[in-house]
Amino acid sequence: MGNETQPREGDLPDSVWMDVLSAVDRTYADLVDYQERLERQNDELERLRSFHASVLASVSDILIVVSRAGEVEEASASVSLRTRLARSQLCARRAEDLFAEADRERLRTAMRCATELRAPVTIEAGLLTPEGPSAVELSLSARFDERGRAAGLVLTGRSVAEIRQAYAELERSHDELKAAQALLVRNEKLASLGRLLAGVAHELNNPISFVYANAHALERYAGKFESYFHEVQAGATREDLMRLREDLKLDREVRNLREAVRGAREGAERVRDIVEDLRRLSSDGSGEAERFDLVAVTQVATAWVLRGARREVEVEMTGLPSLEVTGRPGHLQQVVMNLVQNALDAVEEVVAPKVVIDHATECDLAVLSVRDNGAGVPEGLEQAIFDPFFTTKPVGRGTGLGLPISHKIAEEHGGRLMLCEGGLGACFRLELPLDRVQA
Ligand SMILES: Nc1ncnc2c1ncn2[C@@H]1O[C@H](COP(=O)(O)OP(=O)(O)OP(=O)(O)O)[C@@H](O)[C@H]1O
Ligand SMILES: [Mg+2]
Known part of the structure; x- marks a missing residue:
């Protein structure tokens, strides 16, 4: 009899054992897997807990x-x-x-x-x-x-x-900002006045010397007439008086006298006009809005800027001869002065410098445009030029406040100021609502 073992009755066949063992293996693998997942979830829970706590x-x-x-x-x-x-x-x-x-x-x-x-x-x-x-x-x-x-x-x-406290701080910084803004507006106005001062002085000097020269001539004529009347009172003969009249050239001096009076009066009127222009320019514009002719304001503003110009520039006014708008003429004059000054600065190096100023109406808008034949605004700077303190001009020639302040003034009037696309040189366009104009 050999040693080989025979399956006894009640023993399980090998295949069954194999199944059991593989089931145990699978369960164990599941357990390990489950354990790993649990640990991952625990980690995540822990992370959330500390996030939550932090x-x-x-x-x-x-x-x-x-x-x-x-x-x-x-x-x-x-x-x-x-x-x-x-x-x-x-x-x-x-x-x-x-x-x-x-x-x-x-x-x-x-x-x-x-x-x-x-x-x-x-x-x-x-x-x-x-x-x-x-x-x-x-x-x-x-x-x-x-x-x-x-x-x-x-x-x-x-x-x-x-x-x-936060509100109080906010209010304080708001107030500071408002004060700084007001100061900026004022400084820009002073700067533009300063730039024009040389021109103003020159302009006043002319009529004043005119008045002075004419007054001097009148004094001379007065002397001659006094000596003639003196002779009349002294009982001079008709012949003597005729001779004296001839010597003193009284007939010619009577005509000159009228000329001198007219000249003195014209000079004084010119001074009065200049002072009136200055008064309008320096008014802070805080008063009531009024109806006025935009073309007339443009003419005054342009004349002032041209007086301070360093060289001769051809300036052409086209479009409507008058255009009534409602607003603050002093403020709008400041806008036009800045646009024209910018245009003059832009054509400084141009051989045949030219600026065209146009007035028109478009639908419900009053439109003023200032175009020059300079180099134009460089690409990419179209927005930046409206930023406060953005300037490409040398120190002392530009503060970079002209356009932002002009933009603000245009908005305060319910209008817009913008740089137009295309064309030679630069073209700035000021739009004001026309419905207000007809109000
Ligand atoms: N007609 C123009 N052609 C070309 N560039 C212009 C023109 N107008 C304005 N610019 C550009 O926009 C910039 C800003 O203009 P803005 O009027 O605000 O300031 P500014 O003229 O430099 O100084 P400020 O007006 O304060 O004296 C100018 O420095 C210039 O570079
Ligand atoms: Mg300017």
Whole structure:
């Protein structure tokens, strides 16, 4: 008899064992897999937990998460800091108990409203601190679970004192900005006046010397007539008087006398006109808007700029001979002066410099355009030229405020100032609403 083992009755065949072993293997592999997934989920949970904790620790506003039952579920470190209650103490309380008793009823109502309306509700309430209630602006938003059922609320808040301080700071910087803006406008006006001062002085000098010379001539004539009358009174003979009249050239001087008076008067009128122009130019324009002829204002502005020009430039006025608009002529004169000055600066190096100023109406717009045959505005700078202090001119020749201020003035008049596309040189276009014009 050999040693070979025969399967005994009740023993399982090998194939069954093989199945069992492979089932155990699979289960083990599943277990390992499950374990790994669990660990990954744990890691993720841990990461979320510390993220959550870091948010709660660093948020400076008050953040309180409230359960459906009205109890604190979670609170930011800022709440603990203010109430001097540890997180564990906070979480055991009803949210309303963190606030002054007088505010609790209002808080309950607000919580109810936020949940029912499904919209945030804002109230002011006193958060209890060891120093007494501290007013906070609270915003209450309802939370909902994945099936859309109310799950509680989130209360966020900021100290009213902080909000007030922030508002006060905002207001202060707004005021400072307004003051700086006013100063800029004023400085630009002074700068443009300064640029024209040489021209103004020259312009006044001419008629004044005219008046002076004529007054001097009148003095001379007066002397001659005095000596003639003296002789008349002294009883001189007719012949003597005739001779004296001849010697003193009285007949010619009578004609000259009229000329001298007319000349002196013209000179004085010219001075008066210049002073009037200056007065209009320097008025701050804060008064009432008035109806005026834009073409006349353009003419005065152009004349002033040309007086200060360094070289002869051909300036052509085209279009309407008059164009009534409503606004502040002083301000619009400043705009035109800047556009014309810019055009003159742009043609400084041009062989046959030319500036064309056109007045027209287009639909409901009064349109003034100033075109020059200079090099134009370089590509890419079309927007930048309207920025304050953007200038390509040397120091002392340009502050870069002309266009931004002109742009602002145009807007204040309900209009626009823009650079037109295409064409030779640059073309700036000022549009003012015409409906106001006819108002
Ligand atoms: N007609 C023009 N042709 C070419 N470039 C122009 C023209 N007008 C304005 N610019 C450009 O726009 C810039 C800004 O113009 P803006 O009038 O604002 O300031 P500015 O003339 O330089 O100085 P400011 O007007 O304060 O004396 C100018 O420096 C120039 O580079
Ligand atoms: Mg300018």
